[in-house]
Amino acid sequence: MNDDRSKILASIRASLATAAGVRAARGPHGSPPAIAAPPPTTELTVPAVGPKGPASIRAVTGFQGALDRVQGVCHRVTSDAGAADALQAVIADLGVRRVVRSDDHLVIEILERVIGGFELLPPDADRSLLLQCELGVSRATIGVVEYGTIVLSSGDTQGVKGTPTERQRLVALLPATHVAILAATDLVETWDAALTALCSTSGDLPPTATFATGPSRTADIELELVLGVHGPKNQHVILLEHR
Amino acid sequence: MTASGSEPRETGSIHHLHAHQFDDLVPRALANVELRGALAKATNTIRNRRAIALEGIDDLQKLRGQAKAIKTEALAHLDEHLETFERHATANGIQVQWAADAESARAMVLKIAIKNGTRLAVKAKSMVSEEIGLNDALIDAGIVPVETDLGEWIVQLAEEPPSHILAPAIHKRRREIRDLLARVLGRPMPDDAAGLTEVARNELRGRFAQAELGISGANFLVAETGSFLLIENEGNIRLTTSLPKIHVAVVGIEKIVPRLQDLGPLVRIITRSATGQPISCYQTLVTSPKTSLEDDGPEEIHLILLDNGRSKLLEDDLTAETLRCIRCSACLNVCPVYRQIGGHAYGSVYPGPIGAIFTPLIAGMHAASQLPGASSLCGACREVCPVDIDIPGVLLHLRHRAAEGDRSTGGRPASDPQTAEKNRVMRRGFRLWRWAMGSSRRFEIFGALGRLLATVVGRVPSLAKYAGPLGGWTNGRAVPRSPGRSFRSSDVARRLRREEEDRKR
Ligand code: SF4
Numbered sequence: 001m002n003d004d005r006s007k008i009l010a011s012i013r014a015s016l017a018t019a020a021g022v023r024a025a026r027g028p029h030g031s032p033p034a035i036a037a038p039p040p041t042t043e044l045t046v047p048a049v050g051p052k053g054p055a056s057i058r059a060v061t062g063f064q065g066a067l068d069r070v071q072g073v074c075h076r077v078t079s080d081a082g083a084a085d086a087l088q089a090v091i092a093d094l095g096v097r098r099v100v101r102s103d104d105h106l107v108i109e110i111l112e113r114v115i116g117g118f119e120l121l122p123p124d125a126d127r128s129l130l131l132q133c134e135l136g137v138s139r140a141t142i143g144v145v146e147y148g149t150i151v152l153s154s155g156d157t158q159g160v161k162g163t164p165t166e167r168q169r170l171v172a173l174l175p176a177t178h179v180a181i182l183a184a185t186d187l188v189e190t191w192d193a194a195l196t197a198l199c200s201t202s203g204d205l206p207p208t209a210t211f212a213t214g215p216s217r218t219a220d221i222e223l224e225l226v227l228g229v230h231g232p233k234n235q236h237v238i239l240l241e242h243r
Numbered sequence: 244m245t246a247s248g249s250e251p252r253e254t255g256s257i258h259h260l261h262a263h264q265f266d267d268l269v270p271r272a273l274a275n276v277e278l279r280g281a282l283a284k285a286t287n288t289i290r291n292r293r294a295i296a297l298e299g300i301d302d303l304q305k306l307r308g309q310a311k312a313i314k315t316e317a318l319a320h321l322d323e324h325l326e327t328f329e330r331h332a333t334a335n336g337i338q339v340q341w342a343a344d345a346e347s348a349r350a351m352v353l354k355i356a357i358k359n360g361t362r363l364a365v366k367a368k369s370m371v372s373e374e375i376g377l378n379d380a381l382i383d384a385g386i387v388p389v390e391t392d393l394g395e396w397i398v399q400l401a402e403e404p405p406s407h408i409l410a411p412a413i414h415k416r417r418r419e420i421r422d423l424l425a426r427v428l429g430r431p432m433p434d435d436a437a438g439l440t441e442v443a444r445n446e447l448r449g450r451f452a453q454a455e456l457g458i459s460g461a462n463f464l465v466a467e468t469g470s471f472l473l474i475e476n477e478g479n480i481r482l483t484t485s486l487p488k489i490h491v492a493v494v495g496i497e498k499i500v501p502r503l504q505d506l507g508p509l510v511r512i513i514t515r516s517a518t519g520q521p522i523s524c525y526q527t528l529v530t531s532p533k534t535s536l537e538d539d540g541p542e543e544i545h546l547i548l549l550d551n552g553r554s555k556l557l558e559d560d561l562t563a564e565t566l567r568c569i570r571c572s573a574c575l576n577v578c579p580v581y582r583q584i585g586g587h588a589y590g591s592v593y594p595g596p597i598g599a600i601f602t603p604l605i606a607g608m609h610a611a612s613q614l615p616g617a618s619s620l621c622g623a624c625r626e627v628c629p630v631d632i633d634i635p636g637v638l639l640h641l642r643h644r645a646a647e648g649d650r651s652t653g654g655r656p657a658s659d660p661q662t663a664e665k666n667r668v669m670r671r672g673f674r675l676w677r678w679a680m681g682s683s684r685r686f687e688i689f690g691a692l693g694r695l696l697a698t699v700v701g702r703v704p705s706l707a708k709y710a711g712p713l714g715g716w717t718n719g720r721a722v723p724r725s726p727g728r729s730f731r732s733s734d735v736a737r738r739l740r741r742e743e744e745d746r747k748r
Binding site: 004005007008009011012013014015016018019022023070123127128131147149154167169170173190191192195196198199205206207208209210211212213214215216217218219220221222223224226228229230231232 | 281284285288289319321322325326340341342343347391392393394397410411412413415416417420436437439440441443444447448451452468470476477478479481482484485486496503504506507510511518521522523524525526527528529530531532533534538539540548550554555556557558559560563650
């Protein structure tokens with residue numbers, strides 16, 4: 001198998017050399033090479049992410065509108081108590097009995113304000129129990145205004161690699177409804193900026209980061225749009241304008 | 244190591260390839276009216292969605308230029324980027340292996356599967372997996388592979404190959420799917436797409452939870468960070484890469500991009516070109532296996548870099564363009580040939596315009612030289628291609644390779660027997676044509692002969708099937724009415740000749 005490695009690399013190099021030879025033989029008057037080197041490095045760098053300040057009202061409404069267009073629901077709140085109310089309403093509306101949460105401190109704080117009536121599971125509950133949960137609550141580390149995207153970075157609660165992230169991978173994936181808690185100061189304008197922010201916050205990438213835009217969907221049967229295939233059917237974002 | 248030596252390097256292989264039966268498969272596909280109806284409807288819909296999605300982009304050409312430049316740069320230094328990727332991915336804890344061909348890739352996956360006692364493997368849709376025939380290999384080893392993308396699951400249950408890169412069950416009507424599921428699951432099925440999707444969700448949930456192994460492809464490999472990006476709508480890839488303890492990704496070497504920031508423009512253009520959404524539901528960037536006890540990800544991630552004939556394409560700047568492909572499938576939806584015959588008629592897991600060039604380039608001309616002929620060269624594919632691959636140019640290049648040969652074939656024609664026969668007949672025909680055109684006397688004789696034949700066949704159309712190679716032409720067309728006498732003997736022609744002589748004098 002190690003042999004395959006050198007075989008592939010040798011083959012690539014030989015091919016590139018052949019192509020270069022042909023190009024050279026064709027001379028400056030030949031047709032321009034299809035594979036030319038000029039790299040697009042400079043224009044490609046994305047606009048730098050500015051220092052975090054209070055999010056503009058434009059960003060908040062922009063995010064809300066974009067999420068709405070992809071059949072997600074954005075709840076704008078201005079206090080932690082408001083967030084708890086919004087969450088409570090979602091839980092009551094759907095008649096949810098079993099909720100799983102991530103271990104993010106803000107998520108825990110907000111859930112503490114929610115009046116019971118359902119069973120609350122921590123993220124390390126047994127997997128068979130997780131599979132039965134109807135709703136999951138976790139934090140979104142970044143929100144993207146242009147698409148209504150939320151970034152779910154998962155992995156390492158201990159910070160073995162980079163800064164600690166919450167444990168939310170299955171919380172945001174298995175239940176039919178996912179509620180993300182997003183601080184307005186974590187909004188960025190573009191997808192590219194979110195990618196930049198993702199590396200710059202921890203200096204290192206988390207084991208996995210999912211950029212999620214609206215509920216999961218398919219059009220595999222006669223191209224008819226159906227929401228909720230394998231991922232969540234309902235995507236709610238509680239947007240904390242005060243944070 | 245020299246490439247120009249007499250020994251041409253071997254090509255790769257494509258599983259279940261029967262592109263040499265193209266001539267038989269096409270009439271069968273054309274006769275299937277139901278298929279053509281489904282295809283026309285579906286491809287039209289996606290095409291329009293794509294057009295609308297791209298209207299929203301101010302500077303589409305600039306974005307295409309960026310996407311093209313990124314892939315071009317990546318390919319120009321493919322060896323270095325792959326080594327960089329390997330270094331970073333390994334440091335992240337991903338186990339990287341290199342597979343020169345399909346067989347070696349299959350063996351690697353099997354070894355991992357067997358070592359971990361796999362009985363059930365969940366799979367996220369992957370063209371490369373189809374290319375190397377991974378499912379059959381798993382089944383032979385006693386492992387059950389379960390496709391989890393809805394369309395792919397449907398065609399797996401129907402025991403058919405996918406017919407579209409992105410919408411594998413595009414050729415199936417809802418009714419057909421309902422009956423199929425009812426038969427396989429042994430209970431009555433709902434009638435609507437939402438109900439059928441719900442059935443799939445519930446059926447597959449259990450599989451995700453049981454599977455010891457998750458298998459996927461990847462859309463992009465990032466050299467700079469050793470990460471890879473998975474793009475999807477359904478969430479099945481997230482499940483495939485989250486629930487099983489082991490994750491194996493099999494990825495073509497051409498999927499590499501140099502920098503993390505290169506993902507931006509590519510993500511921006513790929514979904515718009517593919518389904519017409521501004522962005523897909525999920526893009527998952529995987530950088531390492533789970534790093535702590537509390538995390539929920541896979542304990543091991545194996546990444547298999549597959550060549551299978553790809554590196555050879557770099558020998559020529561034109562064929563190298565093929566490796567820029569990001570598998571968005573936009574070219575399928577606009578292709579007048581694909582839209583009529585559908586994916587299965589190509590006899591390759593890669594159908595449509597991209598399949599017509601990628602298949603013979605990977606599997607060799609001897610296996611698929613008819614596919615480059617499956618095009619009207621209208622150029623629609625290139626017009627929509629987000630990375631501006633000169634598909635018509637490569638098609639012509641391959642037709643030339645089949646008829647005359649080129650550097651890569653040592654100057655000898657390279658084709659399957661069917662194409663060789665067609666080319667032989669054609670060459671004979673054109674030789675005769677040249678001879679007939681060589682003198683005005685012969686021209687007149689052949690003209691008269693042609694008029695006579697046209698008159699006879701025009702009266703008795705059933706004779707057309709004896710017209711040899713021309714029989715195919717008359718299959719779908721009426722023979723034009725013969726004009727009775729030649730243009731040269733008409734009054735107009737005579738007058739023109741007189742004028743011409745006057746001018747000369
Ligand atoms: S050739 Fe171009 S249009 Fe066709 S699938 Fe590849 S990237 Fe898309």
